[in-house]
Amino acid sequence: MGKCLINNNIRSLRFNHGEMTQQQLADKVGVTRQTIFAIEKGNYSPSLELAFRIAFVFNLPLEEVFSFDLKNNNPEELN
Helix, strand or coil: CCCEEEEECHHHHHHHCCCCCHHHHHHHHCCCHHHHHHHHHCCCCCCHHHHHHHHHHCCCCHHHHEEEEECCCCHHHHC
């Protein structure tokens, strides 16, 4: 199976919501600032619950915060 990536636009959303800091977002969703940093950089994929919490903070549907990018993969392998 190829490389699967979960992309996000959390950094731009934070800045568009009053220049919210990573720490402020972390406090709102109940994780550390380091967790938010790792998610933003693509080094960590959040749990589904955390992904929904983050989307809720920005009052957006999950798919407007996160996207799934499937690279070098045969779609038939997903069946």
